[in-house]
Amino acid sequence: MADSQLTALETFLKDYPSIKYTPPSSPDYPSISKVWNLARQDNPLAIVHPQSAADVSAVIRYAKSSGIKFTIRTGGHNLQGRAIAEGALAIDMRALTSVKVAADRQSATVQGGILQQELATKLWQEGLATPTATIPSPGYVGWATYGGYGPFSARWGLGVDQIISATIVNANGAIVEADDSLLKGIRGAGGVFGVIVDLAIKVYPLESILAGVIVYDSQDISKTLTQFNAAYQKLLSDGVPLQLTIQQMAFNAPQGRMFAVSFMWSSDDIEQGQRWCEKIAALGPALMNTVALTTVPDWLAGNGALVPLSVYGSSRTHNLHQMTPDVVEIIGRNLAKMPSDPATMFSIHQLRGPSAAPNNESVFAAREPHFMLEILGYATAEEDRKGSEQWAVDLWSEVQQLDAGNVLPSAYIPLDFLEEPRQPGALSRLFRSHGQEILALKKKYDPENVFDLTVPRLKYYW
Ligand SMILES: Cc1cc2nc3c(=O)[nH]c(=O)nc-3n(C[C@H](O)[C@H](O)[C@H](O)COP(=O)(O)OP(=O)(O)OC[C@H]3O[C@@H](n4cnc5c(N)ncnc54)[C@H](O)[C@@H]3O)c2cc1C
Known part of the structure; x- marks a missing residue:
């Protein structure tokens, strides 16, 4: 079946020389069909690389008329590796970058x-x-x-x-x-x-940003997390400008498990940003502060170096109304036993200001102010995958059981674990x-x- 599909595909591609093609026999096939989550070990039928919208159109017409299943692959960062599927044609969009x-x-x-x-x-x-x-x-x-x-x-x-x-x-x-x-x-x-x-x-x-990472003493990570969140809640109630977004995170550095904050000040008023950087650094026992004047591309590139290029495992999310002391206690206790693999990570995004304002022109569900827990149960080696996944499930379950009223009734699709076949109620969870x-x-x-x-x-x- 796959052979006849490949032969037919190659015949079709002869009429569309602009569409680049990677067959399974190509030495590039293994690297091009690789996605971020290596737990997905599917082998696509082949990979096509359209160079224009017209090429995409031709491929879709062909796939539809010949009944070939296909996936769309761009960054390959879907956390379950869904940009590829066994036996399906992968349409790699990465040439379309204008x-x-x-x-x-x-x-x-x-x-x-x-x-x-x-x-x-x-x-x-x-x-x-x-x-x-x-x-x-x-x-x-x-x-x-x-x-x-x-x-x-x-x-x-x-x-x-x-x-x-x-x-x-x-x-x-x-x-x-x-x-x-x-x-x-x-x-x-x-x-x-x-x-x-x-x-x-x-x-x-935008001409400049003030951005970087503030790392806090994490010998007792639970204590530091608790101290930081109590102080941050107080700061929020006093008022935090919308030019500032912080993302709390826990990760494994060569020195050990770390609690840190990714700091982003997105305004040209740098002096005000520096004052806010000092305030955020003072919310806990700061050890290191890399916040500096930089550019968005440089800041992104620097962050890229902190995340493994590929992993095994799965992730979970929770959207919470509040970071209550009980939630912080659960997170802190679980961070203290987070597996030491560099791919096991945790972070907290916060939605406030315009991101938490209703948008009736969108079907995105979680529009109230909230905190999104990103629980990354990944490992760099396949044999360590189970331990990291179990850690993520345990943390997720403890938060779920604590106070159902604090958990928003929807998950964050890209980072969540989408079970197949779905459980009843799964659509409304999305x-x-x-x-x-x-x-x-x-x-x-x-x-x-x-x-x-x-x-x-x-x-x-x-
Ligand atoms: C290391 C890492 C960091 C991340 N950080 C963040 C973050 O800070 N904030 C956040 O919100 N999310 C984050 N994510 C989640 C990420 O944004 C989503 O998983 C996103 O969908 C990945 O897009 P992709 O093109 O890389 O995915 P792919 O795996 O290539 O594609 C996933 C799916 O998206 C759809 N798709 C992609 N491109 C197209 C297209 N052009 N047309 C139609 N469908 C398309 C297809 O259904 C495809 O199967 C992160 C993920 C990882 C792995």
Whole structure:
């Protein structure tokens, strides 16, 4: 079956020489088909590399007419490795990376295969920025369209809030501009309706940032976490400017387990930022402070060096109304026994300001102010995977059981563990009241489920 599919695919590609092709026999196939989570050991049928929206359109028309299953692969950073699937054609979007800034410099049209680092670099050359993830290597579209948490969220909102318009290759293989209802679905349900070949997004003038990591004495990590959070709550109640976003994190450095804060001041008023840096550093026993004047591309590149290039395992998320003392106690106790693998990590994103404001033009569910716990049960070696995953499940379960009222009824799709087949109620765990709206959009725009192997896979909810 695979052989005949490959032969037919190669015949089709002869008419489209612009589409690059990596067959399983290519020496590049193993590296190109690798995704961040190596636990996904699927072998794609082959990989195609469209060079334009027209190429994507041709591939979708071909896949639909020949009944070939396919996945979309951009940064390969889906935490379950869903950019590839066994026997499915992988459509690698990474050649589509152009960025066109509008004449008024308030928006830019970015192609669907661009990664965070490339986008930040191209915008910075123009004196502009837009919200990004914390790490340089995830795809921009996969990040922005499923939510898009990051260091500029308090200032400018989430990734979904930046999307002005979208061009997709739809289920018929046509290149179309998303209408208002489809656009609403794309802002939160990402690529379930088609291949996103470009997005027009909001961009903002920015000349400098003050950013880096503040590391605290972590000999007693539980005590430091508790001290930091008690003081940070007090600071929040006094008022923290929206130019500041902090992300608490715990990770394993060569020196041992560390509690730290990623600090981002996204305003040209650097003196004010420095005062806030001192205040944040004083919230705990600070040991080291790398916060300095830098650029978004340099800051992203520096963060990239802190995260393993590939891992084994799975992650869990919780969205919480409050970091109550009981929650902090559970997290601290579990951080004290976090496995020592460099890929086992934990972090806390906070949604406030515009990122926590209702957006009726989006199906992204968690719009109230909250804290998102990112519990990364990964290991760099496959044999250590189980221990890290169990640690993540245990921490997740303890928080869940503590106080159901504090846990928001939806998870963060890109970072969560999506079980297949799904449990009852799983759709509302992803999208809350928007679940049925998304299914209706899917039936309208992709009635034959051409885009089946997507994140999430909607056929499990029909
Ligand atoms: C190390 C790491 C750090 C991360 N940091 C953050 C963070 O700070 N904030 C945050 O919110 N998230 C973060 N994430 C999650 C990440 O943003 C999401 O998993 C995102 O979806 C990854 O996009 P990708 O293109 O790399 O994924 P891929 O694995 O390539 O693609 C995943 C899926 O996205 C869809 N998709 C991707 N591109 C397209 C397209 N052009 N058209 C249609 N569908 C498409 C497809 O369904 C595809 O299967 C992080 C993940 C990792 C592994």
